[in-house]
Amino acid sequence: MGDLVIEAHGLHKKFKEHVALARLNLEVPAGSIYGFLGRNGAGKTTTIKLLMGFLKADGGDARVLGIPAGDRSAGIEVRRRIGLVTEEKDLYPYMTVAQIIRFTRSFFPRWRDDLERRYLTLFDLPPQRKIADLSKGMRSKLMLLLAISRGAELLILDEPTDGLDAVAVEDMLRELVTISSTEGTTIFFSSHQLEEVEQIADRVCIIDRGAAMVTGVLDDLKADYQRLRIVFAEGPGAPMQWGEGAARVRQDGRTVEILASRDIDNILNQIRSRPGASVERFPVTLKELFLELTRGA
Numbered sequence: 001m002g003d004l005v006i007e008a009h010g011l012h013k014k015f016k017e018h019v020a021l022a023r024l025n026l027e028v029p030a031g032s033i034y035g036f037l038g039r040n041g042a043g044k045t046t047t048i049k050l051l052m053g054f055l056k057a058d059g060g061d062a063r064v065l066g067i068p069a070g071d072r073s074a075g076i077e078v079r080r081r082i083g084l085v086t087e088e089k090d091l092y093p094y095m096t097v098a099q100i101i102r103f104t105r106s107f108f109p110r111w112r113d114d115l116e117r118r119y120l121t122l123f124d125l126p127p128q129r130k131i132a133d134l135s136k137g138m139r140s141k142l143m144l145l146l147a148i149s150r151g152a153e154l155l156i157l158d159e160p161t162d163g164l165d166a167v168a169v170e171d172m173l174r175e176l177v178t179i180s181s182t183e184g185t186t187i188f189f190s191s192h193q194l195e196e197v198e199q200i201a202d203r204v205c206i207i208d209r210g211a212a213m214v215t216g217v218l219d220d221l222k223a224d225y226q227r228l229r230i231v232f233a234e235g236p237g238a239p240m241q242w243g244e245g246a247a248r249v250r251q252d253g254r255t256v257e258i259l260a261s262r263d264i265d266n267i268l269n270q271i272r273s274r275p276g277a278s279v280e281r282f283p284v285t286l287k288e289l290f291l292e293l294t295r296g297a
Contacts, residue, residue, distance in 0.1 A: 005030045005154050005186040006051060008069075010060030013046055013210070020046040022210040023060065028188055028203070033180050035201035035218070036190045039294055043210040044190040045087065048158055052084060065154060080108055083147025087158040087190075089139040093132035097125050097142060101149075110151030119145040122171060136163030144172065148179055155179075157189035161196060169193075173200050198286040206290055213293045218286065225284040228258040228267065233276025242267055248292050259284070259292045 006028035013021040021043045028034045038044050049055040051062055053070035062069040067078050091100055097120075105111045120127065123141035131139065140163055147155055155176075161169045177200050179185050191197050197204065198218070205215040214221060225247070232254045242249060245263030249256065260267055271277050284292075 003030050004028060004063075005032075006034075006062070006064055006188060008047075008051070008060065008062040011047070011050060011057050011062060012059035013043075013050065013055065013057055020210050021050070021057075024207065024210060024212055026062075026205060026212070026215075028186065030186055031180065031184050032203050033176065033187045033201050034189070035197035035204040036188060036207070037194070037197060037204060037290060038190075038207040042207050042294075044207065045158060046210075047207075048156055048190065051156065052079075052082070080110070080150070081153045083150055083152035083155045085140070085143040085147050085155070085157045085160050087162065089136060089143055089162070091131045091139060091142065094130065096128050096130050097134075098127035100131060100142070101127075101146065104146050104150070108150040112149050112151050115151075116145065116149040119148065119175075122175070123168075137165065137168060138163075140164060141168070141172070144175075148175075148185075153185060155185055155187045155189070157187065157191075159191055160189055161191065161193060169196065176200060194287040194290055204286065206293055208294050214289070221289065222284060222286070224261055225289055226260050226264060227282040227284050227288065228260055228264075228271075229280045229282065230256045230258070230271055231278050232256070232274060242270070259289075 004027050006026055008024060008026040011021045011024040024043065024047065026047070036044055036047070046055065050057050051064050051069050056070055065078055065081055067074045071078070095103065101116060105116075119125070119141070123145060125138065125142055125145065131142070134142065140160060144157075144160060147157075161172055164172060173196060176187055180187055201218055203216065204218050204221065206213045234254070242258065245260050245267055246258050247261045248259040258267065268279065271279050
């Protein structure tokens with residue numbers, strides 16, 4: 001295995017006439033915290049199921065930990081190296097917390113007793129309570145304990161903070177950063193909570209309709225994109241050719257807002273050519289970038 005823990009090239013998947021993934025490419029470096037973002041139905045869960053081998057792609061290929069996704073001959077070994085938290089938070093409801101921990105531990109030779117004890121205490125999980133009696137937030141904590149304690153090299157997390165209160169969310173985010181930095185664990189997680197992603201992720205991919213709209217190092221993306229707010233003295237007049245650097249343009253009377261991704265100097269020169277035009281430049285948050293790109297799509 002090289003420096004990439006997840007590689008996907010041209011992943012394509014259809015369900016009847018619905019295209020769930022449209023030639024999706026992914027590259028997740030080892031040791032990164034990678035935010036995988038998109039609206040409901042964008043293809044996030046389908047991607048995770050393909051990576052885990054639960055679904056078979058109609059086209060393209062993917063490798064996880066250097067092994068082709070869905071390789072049955074290596075399936076058990078790969079899954080021992082991956083910790084998965086699903087959006088559904090499915091666990092055996094008739095077991096207690098202690099029973100599901102013992103049951104899961106038996107399948108993983110690299111199980112970490114120290115991490116098990118740490119997260120039982122930190123997440124305040126009651127060992128003798130049945131899973132059926134746990135809240136969704138408590139099930140999220142329990143699934144994360146089971147995923148981390150197995151000594152996983154890769155954590156794949158689908159909405160890991162779903163159902164948690166604000167304090168528990170902060171605890172979980174802090175632990176994800178800790179486990180990545182101290183253990184070198186790669187974290188690939190899907191979430192609708194963009195502020196949480198921005199807080200801990202170093203790389204992101206935003207997908208819509210099964211295709212990657214933007215991907216890269218988060219700090220670089222935030223530096224590359226700017227929001228320009230232009231006010232013309234008497235309206236913009238003749239249509240202006242903003243160029244490819246204007247990812248999104250919206251006009252309301254004399255005011256034009258542009259999400260600019262590159263060639264910003266050229267856009268500014270056009271604005272300055274119009275007498276009386278003023279422009280303000282604003283940095284772009286991950287939430288603004290996400291909303292602009294997915295609304296435009």
